[in-house]
Amino acid sequence: MRLGIFMKNLGENETPFVSIIIPMYNEEKTVGECIEAILNQSYQSDRYEIIVVSDGCNDSSEEIVRNIVKSANKFDIKMIRQENQGAAAARNFGAKSSRGTIVLFIDADCIADFRWIEEMIKPLSKNNVVGVQGAYKTKQKEIIAKLAQIEFEERFRKLQQTEYVDFVGSFSAAYKREVFEKFNGFNTKFVMNEDVDLAYRISSDGYNLHFNPDAVVHHLHPESLSKYIRIKFWRGFWRTILYRRFRNKAIKDSYTPISLKIQVLLIFPMVFFTLSSFIIRDLLIFNAWLIIMNTASMTGFIRSAMKKSAAMGLFSIIFLWARAFAIGGGVFYAIVRLFFKDEFLNRRKEKIDVT
Numbered sequence: 001m002r003l004g005i006f007m008k009n010l011g012e013n014e015t016p017f018v019s020i021i022i023p024m025y026n027e028e029k030t031v032g033e034c035i036e037a038i039l040n041q042s043y044q045s046d047r048y049e050i051i052v053v054s055d056g057c058n059d060s061s062e063e064i065v066r067n068i069v070k071s072a073n074k075f076d077i078k079m080i081r082q083e084n085q086g087a088a089a090a091r092n093f094g095a096k097s098s099r100g101t102i103v104l105f106i107d108a109d110c111i112a113d114f115r116w117i118e119e120m121i122k123p124l125s126k127n128n129v130v131g132v133q134g135a136y137k138t139k140q141k142e143i144i145a146k147l148a149q150i151e152f153e154e155r156f157r158k159l160q161q162t163e164y165v166d167f168v169g170s171f172s173a174a175y176k177r178e179v180f181e182k183f184n185g186f187n188t189k190f191v192m193n194e195d196v197d198l199a200y201r202i203s204s205d206g207y208n209l210h211f212n213p214d215a216v217v218h219h220l221h222p223e224s225l226s227k228y229i230r231i232k233f234w235r236g237f238w239r240t241i242l243y244r245r246f247r248n249k250a251i252k253d254s255y256t257p258i259s260l261k262i263q264v265l266l267i268f269p270m271v272f273f274t275l276s277s278f279i280i281r282d283l284l285i286f287n288a289w290l291i292i293m294n295t296a297s298m299t300g301f302i303r304s305a306m307k308k309s310a311a312m313g314l315f316s317i318i319f320l321w322a323r324a325f326a327i328g329g330g331v332f333y334a335i336v337r338l339f340f341k342d343e344f345l346n347r348r349k350e351k352i353d354v355t
Helices: 002-008 031-039 061-071 087-096 116-125 143-159 177-182 194-204 225-243 258-276 283-296 299-308 310-339
Strands: 018-024 048-055 076-082 102-106 110-112 129-137 172-176 208-219
Touching (some): 018 031, 018 087, 018 116, 031 048, 031 061, 031 116, 048 087, 076 087, 102 116, 102 177, 116 129, 116 172, 116 208, 129 143, 129 194, 143 225, 143 299, 143 310, 194 208, 225 310, 258 283, 258 310, 299 310
Parallel strands (some): 018 102, 048 076
Antiparallel strands (some): 102 172, 129 172
């Protein structure tokens, strides 16, 4: 088969052994379906292992996994446990406990397509690619989830504009083991964006990362605007912390549309002019122009939403403004914490709730 042909380019005489790491923290609603999808893959069943890492779960997640382990006799699957330390530490623990030449990461709320493993490792056979990013899809019907999916599709289109990327999200990620270990895996100081940090470190050192849109996992996006806003606030916060280390990425990267960066940046002068207008009312004119400019930068996204329905297109305007303010708020909060040299940024103890 063609699978065997391209595997030889990896320097192996047989299909490479793959380790799939699933970090889990109170995922009783989704982890069972996640594992079942990985047990049902096109990839040779005796050439991959599944390692579920319980990050101090206190719901029924562990019991669900134990029952699957007992019944999945022909598969190499196990669960290991650590005290709650976060997803980054859980992934690293799982990788250390694995034995594959390739390590794959998937989140416990994702459902992998039938050919996911095969598609994830395929790019690793060419052009010295050491890491692969897969793609999100969703079957959800809620308007916020659909808009979140449009957002990801916008980012995926940007990833496809270049052969090599600087972004690999841990929801669907593959790395050659030697490279993952060389860079010491995920930085456990990050609550979010630890996957982006790893991809930045690897790509900045001259290694090639690749996006494969055919390596699909289905994901449960936020269904409420409030939850979406909370997630975006903290993503804005942690991405700002990351940009302190990789300042060139704040200007341009292979994942974030320029339009989004413009939308977030314009929030700051808008807030300034709004507050200053209580003293100088003429400044409201500048604010009006900024609102027009910001809304104009949203037109591409709005058109994509309009293709779904007129109602979704109209609501996407509210969605995009909420996103810009949420990320901008996270950026501002990070700048304040950095300015005061908050010890919070040098430790990994504080738990962030985005549920």
